[in-house]
Amino acid sequence: MSTRAELAEIAKLEALRPFHGILPDEEANIQPIVSLFPKWNIEQADRNWCAGFVYYCCVKAGFSIPYSPNECISCSLAGCGGWEEFAIGDKRIEYHCGSDDNFIPEAGDIVLYDRxxxxxxxxxxxxxxEDKKDKIIVAEGNTYNDNVSRVLVRYKDEHIRAYVRIPDDFSY
Known part of the structure; x- marks a missing residue:
């Protein structure tokens, strides 16, 4: 049974691993993420693997989602835009604009950012x-473009583009 609560737990553990792309004097350890995207390699993914991290966590939590659903016209779920296309295109998935003050994010929701x-x-x-009054605690890959995953705090502000809520036990 795949649940958003389980997704949140897995994402936290995986972010704290931490994963990292190519760093000075350190070999990348993002191969488990990259291997889910057949047309991708570590060099192509380097500094661009935040969406791949989200997909990896979803798969690890048991969600059945292809890396390139039909709704992803422009790309696969290795890209943030692909996640947005997928969420908007599949009516079983909730998509909430970041400016929707009535929406309360929950553990396991996916958050898309702008800028x-x-x-x-x-x-x-x-x-x-986790949701806080004016902040969210999130697990992310490639944070701050430093090529490392981590758990951090983000303010609920104009940078939040949208939230995506995949239903528990979702299967494509």
Whole structure:
């Protein structure tokens, strides 16, 4: 049984591992993430694997989602834009704009960001671990574009583009 609560627990553990891409004097350890995307390699993923981390955690939590669902017209779930297309295109998945003050994020929700890494729309993604009044605790890959995963605090502000809520036991 795959649940968002289990997804949050797995994401926390995996982020604290931590995963990292190519670092000075350290070999990358993101092969388990990269291997889920057949057309990708570590060099291509380097500094661009936040969405791959989210997908990896979803798979590890037991969610049945192909890396490139039909709803992902422009890319696969290795990209933040692919997650947005997938969520909007599959009516079983909830998609909530970040500006929706009535939506309360829960552990296991996926959060899409604008302008936190590259100053672009949907340039980053993470998994909500906990909701606070004006902040969320999240697990993310490739945080701050430093090529490392971690658990951190993000403010609920204009950088949150949307939340994606995959139903428990979701199967594509």
């Amino acid at each position: 936190v890494i590259n100053n672009l729309e949907h340039d980053h993604i993470g998994i909500v671990l």
